[in-house]
Amino acid sequence: MNESVSIFSLIVHASFVVQLVMLMLLAASVMSWVVIVQRTRLLSASREQLHDFEERFWSGVDLNDLYRECQQKAVPSAVENVFMAGLKEFGKMRQQNTNDPDAVMAGVQRAMRIAITRESELLDTHLPFLATVGSTSPYIGLFGTVWGIMHSFQGLASVKQATIATVAPGISEALVATAMGLLAAIPAVIFYNRFASRVDQTITGMHTFADEFSSLLYRQAHKIQQAVKAEEKKAAEKK
Template structure:
């Protein structure tokens, strides 16, 4: 690519509207990649936390000791936070002698459900932005292309004889807007689909643990009442 037809040269020679659209798409792409790296790290950490907790939980450890160990940490998340929220509510309800096992189970489940909803909300952070970038970036780039081509043909209408050398730069700078739009959209769409699948798997993991833990606490409540 010659210096006369370089991307930078075409960008500088483009109209203000096309330049603004290009800068907007580049900014969206940079922000998207920042969020992609952040969400990759957060979801990887959440997956490891869930696997580590389930290993400790199903190893036969005493629930009181497990709760005591986890309650001392300040950065609880995932299954650990759900477990502590449910077990804390279970202990509180069990101290009320008039509380029946079904009420204890329902109260414990609600506490864990609230904790799980907050965890899923945290995991889904930034995903709507990636979905928005992935869906609208091609159209924004297309708008820049249409505007650039329209400007190029308007300029050609003012000359008596049009040549390919006169048309090529205007069309090239217009097509760059579409290319940048696709450059911003494709990674955002791929990341959104991948992250959504991981969040769904973690949500299923949390839900399954809640059901199993509720069943354990329900049996323990019946045994204690008996």
């Protein structure tokens, strides 16, 4: 209790610049924790949705039925948006009577790459803020410390005899800024690295699904091409 009161007293009696630095660091810390909680929920949900959708996809369900299920959701997951983009482009290419499987798959893969890029941007939202807080907070706190020490030594000019009791309060006030800078930076760095790893894993999972889905659609396009050629051959033989 005495330690908390003494720290609070040091903050209250610090110079204006040091107090401003502490206020900035406190605001950065609070905003960091808001981002950390929000990103934790989002990335955890995205990972679960990816696994759930893959299980549903490989369960043998009809792709058109799965597409309609995804469309009916208010907010489709990231991998569902990738799936819908690929299947939608596949349908458009078929409506244009494009029988070349390579041309069809080029369009499908392009559509899914665009969808993955959009989803990765959403997953990366606010991560640069954590990186900024983690890299700059120690320096901001150090600035407050240097300023506070300078202000403390300037106050010694009016004192005839400098003692530890005279210098210690000012230096203690200044060091609080460094401590606050570290308290803001350490969680930001830890969770930034953790979130960046999770984002990479999720994006890798979407790319893997896109490759597997492309192979499936390529086989389907090849079968359609063979069926069209067979019909054309029969029509030519009848003539």
